[in-house]
Amino acid sequence: MSWEENVRKVIPYTPGEQPKIKNIIKLNTNENPYPPAPAVEEALRNMDADAFRKYPDPGCSRLVNAIADFYKVDKDNVFVGVGSDDVLSMAFLTFFNSNKPVLFPDITYSFYDVWAQLYRIPYEQIPLKSDFTIEPSDYFRENGGIVIANPNAPTGVELSLSAIEEIVKRNPDVVVIVDEAYVDFGGESALPLIDKYDNLLVVQTFSKSRSMAGMRIGYAFGSKKLIGYLSDAKFSFNSYTMNMPSLELGALAIEDRDYFEKTRSMIIKTRERTKEELSKLGFVFADSKTNFIFAMHPDRPGKELFEYLRQHDIIVRRFDLPRISEYLRISIGTDEEMDTLISVLKEII
Amino acid sequence: MSWEENVRKVIPYTPGEQPKIKNIIKLNTNENPYPPAPAVEEALRNMDADAFRKYPDPGCSRLVNAIADFYKVDKDNVFVGVGSDDVLSMAFLTFFNSNKPVLFPDITYSFYDVWAQLYRIPYEQIPLKSDFTIEPSDYFRENGGIVIANPNAPTGVELSLSAIEEIVKRNPDVVVIVDEAYVDFGGESALPLIDKYDNLLVVQTFSKSRSMAGMRIGYAFGSKKLIGYLSDAKFSFNSYTMNMPSLELGALAIEDRDYFEKTRSMIIKTRERTKEELSKLGFVFADSKTNFIFAMHPDRPGKELFEYLRQHDIIVRRFDLPRISEYLRISIGTDEEMDTLISVLKEII
Numbered sequence: 001m002s003w004e005e006n007v008r009k010v011i012p013y014t015p016g017e018q019p020k021i022k023n024i025i026k027l028n029t030n031e032n033p034y035p036p037a038p039a040v041e042e043a044l045r046n047m048d049a050d051a052f053r054k055y056p057d058p059g060c061s062r063l064v065n066a067i068a069d070f071y072k073v074d075k076d077n078v079f080v081g082v083g084s085d086d087v088l089s090m091a092f093l094t095f096f097n098s099n100k101p102v103l104f105p106d107i108t109y110s111f112y113d114v115w116a117q118l119y120r121i122p123y124e125q126i127p128l129k130s131d132f133t134i135e136p137s138d139y140f141r142e143n144g145g146i147v148i149a150n151p152n153a154p155t156g157v158e159l160s161l162s163a164i165e166e167i168v169k170r171n172p173d174v175v176v177i178v179d180e181a182y183v184d185f186g187g188e189s190a191l192p193l194i195d196k197y198d199n200l201l202v203v204q205t206f207s208k209s210r211s212m213a214g215m216r217i218g219y220a221f222g223s224k225k226l227i228g229y230l231s232d233a234k235f236s237f238n239s240y241t242m243n244m245p246s247l248e249l250g251a252l253a254i255e256d257r258d259y260f261e262k263t264r265s266m267i268i269k270t271r272e273r274t275k276e277e278l279s280k281l282g283f284v285f286a287d288s289k290t291n292f293i294f295a296m297h298p299d300r301p302g303k304e305l306f307e308y309l310r311q312h313d314i315i316v317r318r319f320d321l322p323r324i325s326e327y328l329r330i331s332i333g334t335d336e337e338m339d340t341l342i343s344v345l346k347e348i349i
Numbered sequence: 350m351s352w353e354e355n356v357r358k359v360i361p362y363t364p365g366e367q368p369k370i371k372n373i374i375k376l377n378t379n380e381n382p383y384p385p386a387p388a389v390e391e392a393l394r395n396m397d398a399d400a401f402r403k404y405p406d407p408g409c410s411r412l413v414n415a416i417a418d419f420y421k422v423d424k425d426n427v428f429v430g431v432g433s434d435d436v437l438s439m440a441f442l443t444f445f446n447s448n449k450p451v452l453f454p455d456i457t458y459s460f461y462d463v464w465a466q467l468y469r470i471p472y473e474q475i476p477l478k479s480d481f482t483i484e485p486s487d488y489f490r491e492n493g494g495i496v497i498a499n500p501n502a503p504t505g506v507e508l509s510l511s512a513i514e515e516i517v518k519r520n521p522d523v524v525v526i527v528d529e530a531y532v533d534f535g536g537e538s539a540l541p542l543i544d545k546y547d548n549l550l551v552v553q554t555f556s557k558s559r560s561m562a563g564m565r566i567g568y569a570f571g572s573k574k575l576i577g578y579l580s581d582a583k584f585s586f587n588s589y590t591m592n593m594p595s596l597e598l599g600a601l602a603i604e605d606r607d608y609f610e611k612t613r614s615m616i617i618k619t620r621e622r623t624k625e626e627l628s629k630l631g632f633v634f635a636d637s638k639t640n641f642i643f644a645m646h647p648d649r650p651g652k653e654l655f656e657y658l659r660q661h662d663i664i665v666r667r668f669d670l671p672r673i674s675e676y677l678r679i680s681i682g683t684d685e686e687m688d689t690l691i692s693v694l695k696e697i698i
Contacts, residue, residue, distance in 0.1 A: 003524050003548045004574075006447040006493065012584030015407045032402045041398035049390035052563035052598075053381045055556070058364045082431060085587040093467075098355040118442075118585040144355065175352050199352045207404070214401035214593040225353075235361030236467040238434040244563040245594045249401075 013114045016317050025340060027331040028317040030153075030182075030292050032211035034263045034334075037256035040212075040249045047245065056247055058239045066251035067219050076224040077194060079231060080250075082241050084181055084205035084218030088147075089115050091201055091220070094233040095175035096121045098144030105134060107324055109149050109179065128155070132286050132294075136163045140170045149179040151187045154319065154329040156288030161188045168197045175226070177201045182290035184209035184264050185271070191221050198223035201230075208291055209264050210253050217242070217250045267291050271332045277342045281349050291332045294324075300349060302326040312344045362463045365666050374689060376680040377666040379502075379531075379641050381560035383612045383683075386605035389561075389598045396594065405596055407588045415600035416568050425573040426543060428580060429599075431590050433530055433554035433567030437496075438464050440550055440569070443582040444524035445470045447493030454483060456673055458498045458528065477504070481635050481643075485512045489519045498528040500536045503668065503678040505637030510537045517546045524575065526550045531639035533558035533613050534620070540570050547572035550579075557640055558613050559602050566591070566599045616640050620681045626691045630698050640681045643673075649698060651675040661693045 016029035035041070060080050068075040081087040092115040096102050099122065104112045106125040116123040126138045132155040139146055146167060151158040168176045168190075178190045180202055190202050206217035220230070234241065242250075254260075271288065278285065278295055285295035296302060302325055306318040309328075317329040332338065365378035384390070409429050417424040430436040441464040445451050448471065453461045455474040465472040475487045481504040488495055495516060500507040517525045517539075527539045529551055539551050555566035569579070583590065591599075603609075620637065627634065627644055634644035645651060651674055655667040658677075666678040681687065 003444070003522055004578075006444060006523065007578045008443050008446050008582060009578070010581050010585040012581045013588055015404070015584075015588040018404060018406055026403070029404055031404065034402065035399040036401050040401065044393055044396050044398055047393050049393055049598075050384040052385050052389065053383065053560040054375070055364070055367060055378055055380065055562040056565070057367055082590055082592075083587060085589070089586050094357050095352070095355065097357050114585045118582065173352055174355065211402040213404040213589075216405070216589055216592040229353075229356045229358070232359050232361045233357060233467065235364075236359040236463045237438050238431060239362055239364040240434070240562075240565055241431055243431075243565040243592065243595060246592060249398075 008118070010114070010118050013111050017315060019315065023313065025314040025333060025337045027333055027337065027341065028315040030208055030290070030331045031213050032208060032263065032267070032291070033332070033337065034211055034266070036211045036249070037253045037259040039252040039256055043249055043252050047248070052244060056240050056242060056244045060242050060247055063217070063242065063247045063250045066254045070254050070257070071191060071221070073221060074224070077221050077227055079220040079222070079227050079234070080242060081218045081234065083207060083216040084179065084203050085111060086241065087203050087218040087220045088177065088179060090230060090234055090237065091175070091177055091203070092116065092121060093119055094230050096145045098174070100142055100144035102145040102147065103139055103143045104147040105152065107132065107155060109153050110319070112147050132157045134159050134163070136166055139167045143171070143174060145174045146171055146176045147179065148177070149181070150190070151182045151289040153182065153290065154292070154317070154324070154327070155286055155294050156290040156292060157286045158187050158289040161190060164190050165193055168193060168200050172199060175199050175201060177203060179203045181205045181208055185268055185291045186289035194221050194223060198225055201226055206250060206253065209260065211263065212250070212253055215246050215249060217246055267332050270335050270338055273335070274332065274338045274342070281342070281345055293330050293332070294327050295330060296326045296328070297349065302328055305348065308348050309341070309344060314341055314344060357467070359463070359467050362460050366664060368664065372662065374663040374682060374686045376682055376686065376690065377664040378562070379557055379639070379680045380562050381557060381612065381616070381640070382681070382686065383560055383615070385560045385598070386602045386608040388601040388605055392598055392601050396597065401593060405589050405591060405593045409591050409596055412566070412591065412596045412599045415603045419603050419606070420540060420570065422540070422570060423573070426570050426576060428569040428571070428576050428583070429591060430567045430583065432556060432565040433528065433552050434460060435590065436552050436567040436569045437526065437528060439579060439583050439586065440524070440526055440552070441465065441470060442468055443579050445494045447523070449491055449493035451494040451496065452488055452492045453496040454501065456481065456504060458502050459668070461496050481506045483508050483512070485515055488516045492520070492523060494523045495520055495525045496528065497526070498530070499539070500531045500638040502531065502639065503641070503666070503673070503676070504635055504643050505639040505641060506635045507536050507638040510539060513539050514542055517542060517549050521548060524548050524550060526552060528552045530554045530557055534617055534640045535638035543570050543572060547574055550575055555599060555602065558609065560612065561599070561602055564595050564598060566595055616681050619684050619687055622684070623681065623687045623691070630691070630694055642679050642681070643676050644679060645675045645677070646698065651677055654697065657697050658690070658693060663690055663693060
């Protein structure tokens with residue numbers, strides 16, 4: 001026998017390409033085209049590097065308090081982590097210890113099945129309807145937990161808050177995770193439900209609407225009891241997951257509400273304009289409430305469009321998976337970037 | 350039934366206190382008394398906050414390459430994470446999937462049993478000898494993995510490289526983790542053994558000798574095969590664990606070899622001087638090869654000494670655990686801080 005027999009072998013998630021070429025239009029990882037709030041840049045200039053010799057605050061109180069203030073919740077309802085991936089991964093580990101399958105859609109964020117496999121959690125992928133919407137009643141049955149990305153990725157489609165509430169209400173015996181990575185671009189958050197349902201975890205991130213993917217900051221809301229269990233697991237994994245710059249710069253970013261409102265409005269406006277242009281070109285897509293559009297063209301294979309754009313220095317994301325291989329997931333960049341995208345697409349169509 | 354039945358319930362690790370009071374002499378978490386390398390401060394001033402809107406490099410190549418260059422190993426032998434706790438936790442999850450117990454000393458870093466409990470890994474704690482040394486032959490038996498902190502914490506005691514090699518050689522069927530958080534203060538690293546034994550993982554950190562606890566950077570060396578498995582698990586947990594400042598500032602810190610050599614020599618010198626002073630006061634301690642001294646006084650209870658120091662604004666660490674409750678773990682600060690410590694101790698003894 002060999003040590004390799006006891007290795008937890010997994011097929012890891014493949015993140016979107018991070019090309020090192022300059023002057024490329026990068027519309028493949030749903031990053032924000034605008035910089036973080038101005039206070040972030042300023043704080044970097046004044047940050048005390050000497051402080052780095054000490055451990056950061058394990059309770060992350062500076063950041064937790066800023067989030068609690070912004071969302072008008074108690075700090076005991078807030079959990080923070082190294083991006084929403086860290087938060088979600090911890091939540092899978094903490095809450096999904098049943099022998100019954102955890103349920104999530106067949107087309108959704110492709111990390112869910114990776115985490116389930118990593119932690120040996122049984123799971124079942126429930127097919128979305130042909131229009132990429134979720135049928136809530138599919139989730140009214142025995143299970144070990146539920147995960148809904150809302151709005152969903154990579155489809156961009158939203159499930160109504162009443163449908164989310166119905167799913168949470170019908171499943172009091174399991175934890176329901178609502179992954180709201182994209183909610184700030186037009187979705188309705190399930191946050192108001194946390195007071196009513198102690199089994200609901202709402203997860204959000206700084207990577208999209210807060211323009212800070214590079215800083216790795218995610219957070220979650222839930223009942224005090226739920227957050228307590230999650231914190232215990234986190235403190236059993238790593239006491240100090242958030243470094244000093246994340247805690248300080250994250251807090252400053254969230255404190256600037258005006259900048260947040262301004263930039264997310266700009267992205268929503270650009271998205272709506274891009275939808276119109278794509279429609280004119282004959283593209284088909286669901287009504288995205290996110291900072292991306294998941295589109296296909298009835299006359300052109302997805303692979304061909306993807307490669308044509310790549311040749312013209314535009315990167316979008318394409319998933320070579322059943323049901324969605326003809327689609328392109330196009331992140332919303334600046335108006336200029338989207339104009340270039342549209343004019344390149346015009347050439348080929 | 351309730352959702353709480355499926356919760357992974359754990360007793361989390363309690364990190365050392367991070368007091369918010371100023372002017373305290375903080376000798377409780379083995380932090381470095383000197384600031385990070387000067388290039389770190391300079392890089393903060395010039396860092397581009399706009400870049401934060403994008404995801405960091407998931408391969409962490411800037412940091413991995415800097416570590417590989419410093420230690421003269423291939424980049425495929427290097428793994429990086431959010432502090433050595435993240436690296437160690439991932440290693441437990443990845444490598445310890447046997448039904449046989451993982452072995453580690455009864456007195457050692459108190460996170461090992463926390464991780465074992467978190468991941469439901471069977472484990473057995475092997476008593477150290479009365480002088481706090483490890484008996485290598487205790488580890489020559491069937492097991493599911495081995496973890497040795499070397500030098501050990503909180504004792505500061507080193508196990509010889511030949512003894513480490515014997516343990517690794519006798520256990521080809523399991524992964525042996527050598528946790529070298531403190532090795533730069535006088536220990537001998539097992540790094541040269543990774544070419545000879547593909548089941549050896551050597552873990553180090555930026556939190557002690559690199560003065561960057563606040564940045565959360567840990568790393569590990571191992572065979573290409575071992576590092577590959579660890580990376581797959583990491584990419585199944587979170588693609589982007591290291592944020593942009595960690596990658597950039599960590600690389601800069603490791604590139605300044607002169608500063609590293611200078612500051613670690615200063616700490617070693619201060620430690621040796623502190624040992625002499627503590628001896629004169631009648632303290633008893635093993636020969637520490639770390640940036641702390643684990644000491645007890647035959648005539649004074651550990652609790653009394655701890656509280657007396659606390660009243661005089663000096664915080665050290667005390668573990669209320671069997672066999673070591675009379676001991677204080679005293680981190681090595683600046684010469685001035687240690688002078689104050691000694692003079693306060695003189696008052697009580």
